Each structure stands twice: as C-alpha cells, then as structure tokens.
Amino acid sequence: MVTIPAPFPAARFRRMRASDARRRLMRETTLTVDDFIWPIFLQAGENDETPVPSMPGVARLTTDRAVKAAEMAAGLGITAICLFPYTDPASRTEDCAEAWSPDNTTNRTIRAIKAAVPEIAIMTDVALDTYNALGHDGFVVDGEIVNDETVEALVKMTLAQAEAGADIIGPSDMMDGRIGAMRAALERDGHQNVTILSYAAKYASAFYGPFRDAVGATAALKGDKKTYQMDPGNTDEAVRLVARDLAEGADMVMVKPGMPYLDICRRVKTELQVPTYAYQVSGEYAMLKAAEANGWLDGPTVMLESLLSFKRAGCDGILTYFAPEAARALKAGA
Numbered sequence: 001m002v003t004i005p006a007p008f009p010a011a012r013f014r015r016m017r018a019s020d021a022r023r024r025l026m027r028e029t030t031l032t033v034d035d036f037i038w039p040i041f042l043q044a045g046e047n048d049e050t051p052v053p054s055m056p057g058v059a060r061l062t063t064d065r066a067v068k069a070a071e072m073a074a075g076l077g078i079t080a081i082c083l084f085p086y087t088d089p090a091s092r093t094e095d096c097a098e099a100w101s102p103d104n105t106t107n108r109t110i111r112a113i114k115a116a117v118p119e120i121a122i123m124t125d126v127a128l129d130t131y132n133a134l135g136h137d138g139f140v141v142d143g144e145i146v147n148d149e150t151v152e153a154l155v156k157m158t159l160a161q162a163e164a165g166a167d168i169i170g171p172s173d174m175m176d177g178r179i180g181a182m183r184a185a186l187e188r189d190g191h192q193n194v195t196i197l198s199y200a201a202k203y204a205s206a207f208y209g210p211f212r213d214a215v216g217a218t219a220a221l222k223g224d225k226k227t228y229q230m231d232p233g234n235t236d237e238a239v240r241l242v243a244r245d246l247a248e249g250a251d252m253v254m255v256k257p258g259m260p261y262l263d264i265c266r267r268v269k270t271e272l273q274v275p276t277y278a279y280q281v282s283g284e285y286a287m288l289k290a291a292e293a294n295g296w297l298d299g300p301t302v303m304l305e306s307l308l309s310f311k312r313a314g315c316d317g318i319l320t321y322f323a324p325e326a327a328r329a330l331k332a333g334a
C-alpha cells in the first residue's frame with residue numbers, strides 16, 4: 001500500500017533528514033555485530049600465515065593463529081566464524097579422502113577453537129573442491145560431476161565435522177538431496193543440535209575467483225561449475241531450492257554471491273520468511289578493497305553501506321571478510 005503524501009510544503013521530506021537525531025529515529029534498517037559471520041582460511045603448519053594477494057588484509061592461518069583470530073573475533077562480539085581449508089596438493093586426490101579425515105586441518109582447528117573460545121559458533125564448509133585433485137565440489141566420473149556418490153561423501157564429511165564440534169554445517173556443493181541425507185545422519189548419530197546453513201541459492205559466479213586462489217582450487221579446477229551451481233538468470237529456481245532445502249532439514253539458508261543477488265535475498269525473505277543469509281563473497285571484497293587502494297572509493301564508508309544493503313534486502317546476517325573491520329567500525333560509533 002502506498003500512502004499519498006501531503007502536497008508541498010506540508011510534506012517536506014528534508015525535515016526528517018535535518019538532524020542526526022531525526023535521521024536515527026526514522027532509520028528502518030541498522031547493522032550490528034550480531035549480523036556477521038566471519039569466513040577465515042586455514043592452512044597446515046604452525047605459527048605461520050600466507051597472505052591472499054587478491055584479498056588485501058586476508059591471510060590463510062595455521063591452527064594456532066586461527067585460534068588467536070577466533071579470540072580476537074569473540075572479543076569484538078562476533079558470533080560465528082566459518083572455516084575454509086587450503087589443502088596441500090599432495091593431499092588432493094580424486095577420492096577426496098582427506099575431506100572426512102578426523103584429523104584434517106579443519107577438524108583439528110574446530111577442536112582447538114572449541115577448547116580455547118567456546119563462546120564463538122563454528123561454521124564449516126561441506127564440499128569436496130579443496131580436497132579434489134580435479135577441483136570440483138563433487139566426484140568426477142567420466143567427465144561428469146556425479147550427484148549421489150558425492151552426497152555419500154558429504155555425509156561422511158559432515159559427521160567428521162560434527163564429531164569435532166562444529167555448530168553450523170555449511171554445505172556449499174549444490175548437489176541434490178544432500179540436506180536430507182546430512183540431516184538424517186546427524187539425527188542418527190546424536191547430533192540433533194547441529195545447525196545446517198544450506199548454501200541453497202548458490203550461483204555459478206565469477207565473483208568466487210579470489211576464494212579459489214586462497215584455497216588453491218583455481219589451478220586444479222577443470223571446466224566450470226555450471227552443471228551444479230545456478231544459472232545467474234534465474235530467480236524462481238532460487239525460491240524452489242530454498243523451500244526444498246528447508247523441507248529436507250536446513251535451519252538457515254544462504255544466497256550467494258551477495259551484492260549482485262540482493263533481489264534474490266529479498267524474494268526469499270518475503271516469500272518464505274525464514275532465517276536468510278547472504279555471502280558477500282571474495283570478489284565483492286576484492287572489488288571494494290581494490291577501489292579503496294586506488295583512492296577511488298572511501299573504503300570504511302562503502303564497507304558499511306554495502307553491509308547495510310543486505311539487511312535492507314531482508315537478510316538476517318552476512319558472511320563477510322569485513323567482519324572484524326566492520327565490528328571495529330561499529331564499536332567506534334560509525
């Protein structure tokens with residue numbers, strides 16, 4: 001419903017913008033530290049890190065440094081972190097067995113963070129790409145990414161992460177039927193309280209480029225991911241996928257990438273009224289950082305403006321590499 005405004009000068013819209021107090025009173029959408037999930041990259045080893053060149057300010061961390069990062073994040077009030085491992089080329093195989101090893105980098109780091117910083121929620125990534133010699137999120141058989149065999153592997157991966165103490169499982173693979181299979185296995189094995197945040201509407205996007213560099217998947221990847229990730233032209237399909245994943249047992253759903261897909265966030269929230277998250281992905285972060293480095297944009301301001309846009313589009317939270325920087329800016333009263 002649109003109310004017809006009184007004619008000028010009775011309605012001067014600028015009156016409500018005339019002071020900071022009135023702007024704050026009228027503001028519909030705000031950003032808080034509770035909105036952020038912070039993705040971090042992991043690597044094997046000790047007391048070391050490797051900067052990600054296309055993501056200024058981001059580095060892959062060894063477990064001990066990831067624990068420090070989690071402590072820092074909790075200190076800033078950040079509620080959740082999400083772990084993405086880099087796997088050494090030697091541990092990348094076509095059977096992807098490292099993915100469900102109880103002692104892989106992710107599972108070791110989950111245990112270490114749980115012991116040191118129990119208050120922060122730990123989210124994980126479930127997909128085979130960082131363990132796969134062929135770089136795909138699923139097994140490749142005769143050039144095809146096979147669905148059902150992949151789902152069995154994803155279930156093993158999920159259980160290993162839940163066993164290690166993960167709070168939120170994040171399947172990012174886009175296979176069909178994985179949420180139901182994972183939920184059934186979690187129930188069966190006594191992990192009733194493990195949350196599933198499904199990457200339900202994940203598009204085949206070129207905005208993932210810097211991430212693939214960070215986890216070492218760029219060189220490995222043969223071909224593209226268009227047979228399992230969504231076509232960027234679709235919106236009805238996103239709503240159907242979200243509804244399907246919820247019916248199979250997802251607690252939270254994600255739209256990914258973020259800024260170019262805010263229309264999808266809005267549709268999901270309006271049509272389904274469910275806990276809705278967006279991933280402001282590596283390429284979005286890289287774009288803003290690159291423009292800032294060139295002096296073309298005011299970095300801190302566009303950071304917060306971009307994050308606010310997710311809230312305005314209906315999101316309940318945002319996975320963002322800016323999380324600590326944004327938390328600090330909010331604390332400082334930005």
Ligand code: PBG
Binds near residue numbers: 172225
């Ligand atoms: C892999 C995965 C990707 C991202 C998260 N999980 C890359 C891909 O699908 O190729 C991208 C995140 C980002 O770009 O920040 N399953």
